[in-house]
Amino acid sequence: xxxxxxxxxxxxxxxGYARRWKERTGGKVVGYLCTYVPEEYIxxxxxxxxxxxxxxxxxxxxxxxxxxxxxxxxRDCLAQGLLGRYDYLDGITIAQSCFHIQQTYDSWERHxxxxxxxxxxxxxxIHKPSALECLETEFQEFKEHLEEWxxxxxxxxxxxxxxxxxxxxxxxxxxxxELRQAECPPISGTQAMEMVLASxxxxxxxxxxxxxxxxxxxxxxxxxxxxxxxxxxLGSENDDVDFVRMVEGLGATVVTDDHCTGSRSFxxxxxxxDGDPMxxxxxxxxxxxxxxxxxxxxxRVRLEHITSLARDFRVRGAIILLQKFCDPHGFDxxxxxxxxxxxxVPTLFLESDVTLAAGQFxxxxxxxxxxxxxxxx
Amino acid sequence: MLQxxxxxxxxxxxxxxxxxxxxxxxxxxxxxxxHTWEAREKGEVVILGVFEWFLxxxxxxxxxxxxxxxxxxxVLMRNPEQLIKNLEYTESLGFTKDVxxxxxxxxxxxxxxxTTKSPLGGTQIPDIIFQPSICHSVVKxxxxxxxxxxxxxxxxEFPFKDSPQTRRYLIAQMEEAxxxxxxxxxxxxxxxxxxxxxxxxxECMVLWARICELNRAVPAPLDMRMMWSLRLPIVTSRHRRExxxxxxxxxxxxxxxxxxxISANGYETARLTYEGGPPFYxxxxxxxxxxxxxxxxGGETAFVTMAAWDINEEDGSWKPALTPTERxxxxxxxxxxxxxxxxxxxxxxxxxxxxxxxxxxxxxxRRAQDWGAKGVVFHLDRxxxxxxxxxxxxxxxxxxxxxxxxxxxxxxxxxRDLDRERVRDLLESFFESLGLSRITPTEGPAMQEGxxx
Ligand code: SF4
Ligand code: SF4
Numbered sequence: 001x002x003x004x005x006x007x008x009x010x011x012x013x014x015x016g017y018a019r020r021w022k023e024r025t026g027g028k029v030v031g032y033l034c035t036y037v038p039e040e041y042i043x044x045x046x047x048x049x050x051x052x053x054x055x056x057x058x059x060x061x062x063x064x065x066x067x068x069x070x071x072x073x074x075r076d077c078l079a080q081g082l083l084g085r086y087d088y089l090d091g092i093t094i095a096q097s098c099f100h101i102q103q104t105y106d107s108w109e110r111h112x113x114x115x116x117x118x119x120x121x122x123x124x125x126i127h128k129p130s131a132l133e134c135l136e137t138e139f140q141e142f143k144e145h146l147e148e149w150x151x152x153x154x155x156x157x158x159x160x161x162x163x164x165x166x167x168x169x170x171x172x173x174x175x176x177x178e179l180r181q182a183e184c185p186p187i188s189g190t191q192a193m194e195m196v197l198a199s200x201x202x203x204x205x206x207x208x209x210x211x212x213x214x215x216x217x218x219x220x221x222x223x224x225x226x227x228x229x230x231x232x233x234l235g236s237e238n239d240d241v242d243f244v245r246m247v248e249g250l251g252a253t254v255v256t257d258d259h260c261t262g263s264r265s266f267x268x269x270x271x272x273x274d275g276d277p278m279x280x281x282x283x284x285x286x287x288x289x290x291x292x293x294x295x296x297x298x299x300r301v302r303l304e305h306i307t308s309l310a311r312d313f314r315v316r317g318a319i320i321l322l323q324k325f326c327d328p329h330g331f332d333x334x335x336x337x338x339x340x341x342x343x344x345v346p347t348l349f350l351e352s353d354v355t356l357a358a359g360q361f362x363x364x365x366x367x368x369x370x371x372x373x374x375x376x377x
Numbered sequence: 378m379l380q381x382x383x384x385x386x387x388x389x390x391x392x393x394x395x396x397x398x399x400x401x402x403x404x405x406x407x408x409x410x411x412h413t414w415e416a417r418e419k420g421e422v423v424i425l426g427v428f429e430w431f432l433x434x435x436x437x438x439x440x441x442x443x444x445x446x447x448x449x450x451x452v453l454m455r456n457p458e459q460l461i462k463n464l465e466y467t468e469s470l471g472f473t474k475d476v477x478x479x480x481x482x483x484x485x486x487x488x489x490x491x492t493t494k495s496p497l498g499g500t501q502i503p504d505i506i507f508q509p510s511i512c513h514s515v516v517k518x519x520x521x522x523x524x525x526x527x528x529x530x531x532x533x534e535f536p537f538k539d540s541p542q543t544r545r546y547l548i549a550q551m552e553e554a555x556x557x558x559x560x561x562x563x564x565x566x567x568x569x570x571x572x573x574x575x576x577x578x579x580e581c582m583v584l585w586a587r588i589c590e591l592n593r594a595v596p597a598p599l600d601m602r603m604m605w606s607l608r609l610p611i612v613t614s615r616h617r618r619e620x621x622x623x624x625x626x627x628x629x630x631x632x633x634x635x636x637x638x639i640s641a642n643g644y645e646t647a648r649l650t651y652e653g654g655p656p657f658y659x660x661x662x663x664x665x666x667x668x669x670x671x672x673x674x675g676g677e678t679a680f681v682t683m684a685a686w687d688i689n690e691e692d693g694s695w696k697p698a699l700t701p702t703e704r705x706x707x708x709x710x711x712x713x714x715x716x717x718x719x720x721x722x723x724x725x726x727x728x729x730x731x732x733x734x735x736x737x738x739x740x741x742x743r744r745a746q747d748w749g750a751k752g753v754v755f756h757l758d759r760x761x762x763x764x765x766x767x768x769x770x771x772x773x774x775x776x777x778x779x780x781x782x783x784x785x786x787x788x789x790x791x792x793r794d795l796d797r798e799r800v801r802d803l804l805e806s807f808f809e810s811l812g813l814s815r816i817t818p819t820e821g822p823a824m825q826e827g828x829x830x
Contacts, residue, residue: 063769064769064773065769065770065773066769067757067765067768067769067786069757069759069765069786096537098513098762099512099513099732099762099763099766100762102734102766103734103766103767103769103770106734106735106767106770107770110770119538119733119735121536121537121538121540121542121543123534123536123546124510124513124516124534125510125516125532125533125534125550128534128549128550128553130545130546130549130550130553131534131546133542133545133546133549134536134542134543134545134546137540137541137542138542292517293513296510296513296516296517296520296532297520297530297532298520298523298529298530298531298532300520322473324475325475326475327475327476327477327513327514327760327762328513330472330473330475330476331472331476331513331514331517331518331521332517333471333472333473334470334471334472335521335524337471351473
């Protein structure tokens with residue numbers, strides 16, 4: 001099986017993977033609901049961090065806990081928990097984010113038996129120097145709580161090792177993304193999404209080994225993509241591999257993204273070289289490409305990041321996918337569209353519900369791609 | 378066959394009378410409005426933003442005005458047709474209908490050029506934009522306003538958790554804010570004025586909690602509709618002496634009402650609470666129980682968003698906080714003032730605690746129990762993420778405590794989301810399920826003019 005197929009398989013069978021990991025290692029598995037949770041500490045405590053994702057299927061179990069007027073991704077995640085799909089989790093964590101996913105955490109903690117839960121108060125106004133000290137203390141408390149629960153001291157050495165482990169994984173994914181800048185990317189958008197999703201649900205040690213192998217076997221250029229439209233994906237949480245596959249099946253190549261299930265989760269590293277890994281970890285989470293919930297100061301950071309991605313990856317169009325009711329991305333929608341328009345990148349806005357099939361957007365995507373192709377002609 | 382609704386003839390149960398200091402409240406409201414639009418002429422600082430917290434922090438700059446992004450907000454709430462046009466305009470700019478309706482109403486006014494247009498004529502360009510963030514919607518609106526108007530912007534994060542580090546964070550932001558305000562407005566910050574305003578802010582919020590506590594009495598001296606109006610000076614002026622004077626007067630008056638057994642509107646067949654905000658364009662939703670002789674004796678927008686409470690974390694019970702002076706704490710320096718302000722909001726202000734979600738259900742249950750609610754009505758706002766967060770869990774907890782609930786959906790500033798008839802039907806069925814029936818008063822007016830407008 002090729003490494004890419006393995007990523008795909010792990011994503012499809014992520015629960016089976018985590019169960020087997022647990023059996024094999026005897027370690028604990030900690031679910032996390034937001035990519036601002038510092039995985040480094042979980043690895044250093046000897047546990048496996050696993051991102052909680054939706055099941056992409058209709059469900060009717062969350063209504064008493066979260067109204068249908070909240071983001072479907074968050075409801076889907078909670079549904080997976082309530083339905084017992086995550087019964088192997090020993091713990092659940094979140095770093096303060098939007099109210100939607102915060103509710104998922106709250107209901108999870110209330111209704112799903114679990115031996116460890118931890119809420120990190122992640123400041124939203126991360127452009128403020130004073131927020132950093134707050135986060136450092138929050139991370140310190142997270143570390144202590146993990147130590148107490150696992151019985152494993154998180155020594156500076158263990159933490160440094162965990163930082164190296166996660167950073168290496170990030171650098172490898174960054175290398176994979178850079179290859180997509182090529183005229184004819186050797187990695188498809190579908191493969192890239194599965195690679196990142198796999199990194200969020202599998203042991204990064206194994207993930208990195210596979211990815212190194214995968215990258216070693218790649219030619220710098222792919223084949224047969226001359227007429228394909230280079231696209232960027234951005235917007236709300238999006239782990240819908242079928243959607244990307246559908247888009248790419250229509251004559252496009254997804255070359256980059258600004259998603260927390262994509263580039264945002266690994267774009268920068270900790271680089272703890274000054275002997276202060278804890279401080280370096282906090283700084284890394286502060287300076288990563290922010291989600292809109294954390295881009296609230298006078299000088300926006302996201303727009304610059306998004307436009308530079310569009311430029312570096314030479315995208316011809318962008319699909320902005322919003323989960324219905326996702327107001328953090330909803331408020332950023334007009335400025336993001338404007339910024340891309342200003343640089344000559346047309347956008348297609350799609351409002352989605354993770355529990356609905358990707359095929360619903362087929363006609364609109366087709367029409368969008370046709371316009372882009374016409375523009376070139 | 379159509380069934381006749383049961384109607385019970387009932388003699389007025391309790392005496393009722395108007396609120397004597399109602400006019401004082403209206404006068405404060407009127408002065409605040411004029412002050413907002415005359416500030417520039419008087420040489421005062423004009424601070425754009427939607428906030429009702431931390432007002433004392435700005436008082437160090439002297440008296441200031443605080444217009445919101447949408448100065449015609451209240452006018453629009455009285456004119457649903459215009460309101461819808463305004464919302465549609467915002468949506469035409471690319472904002473989806475799922476973002477907070479209140480902020481869509483502000484944004485429509487911002488982008489159509491109304492923000493700086495004084496209702497008294499002429500324009501007033503704000504000096505700065507300051508936006509404390511209680512939710513993502515409001516802080517994003519501040520950011521958009523700053524970009525659109527080209528005015529310097531300061532965002533202040535309210536942590537939703539009380540811990541030594543969140544207090545330090547909040548205090549550090551206050552320091553940054555004071556320095557930034559001084560620099561951008563060119564004014565010297567006066568600590569004494571800050572401390573005087575801080576004392577007012579504390580006292581107003583404590584007095585309001587005490588007034589809410591008086592509503593535990595049977596009959597309740599106030600109902601939610603009255604409280605909705607009477608809380609206005611807290612919203613706009615909690616840092617001012619005139620607001621303190623008003624709440625002292627109101628507190629004494631409500632004490633008298635309790636002593637004399639004066640009720641909000643003559644009947645109290647059942648006590649109910651109302652959670653979530655009302656639709657601002659249909660505030661009379663607070664009066665829905667009246668035909669049944671029932672009363673909304675409290676709820677989130679009166680109790681949680683305005684008052685300082687000392688909530689017992691173990692059992693969720695509510696009692697009004699004590700002011701620093703009552704606790705023998707002297708506040709002499711800016712540092713002490715900032716620490717006290719952080720304590721007020723992080724420890725004693727339930728709204729911020731509730732946004733952390735954890736304590737919300739238990740505190741809901743205790744409040745419903747202690748205020749004697751026979752049922753609880755929840756308004757799930759489709760766009761207000763702050764008030765609606767955790768509402769389903771709170772409802773579940775209230776139900777599990779044996780208190781019946783009803784929940785309706787709408788948006789507080791988008792009339793297209795309110796199906797008035799359906800909501801009325803839902804509420805009427807709910808009241809009937811509580812064993813209530815419509816009453817025909819046989820003696821005295823159920824409501825006296827002026828007390829409940
Ligand atoms: S940011 Fe949007 S997509 Fe992500 S959890 Fe929040 S509401 Fe859902
Ligand atoms: S508190 Fe609610 S209504 Fe107010 S801005 Fe935030 S989301 Fe909108």
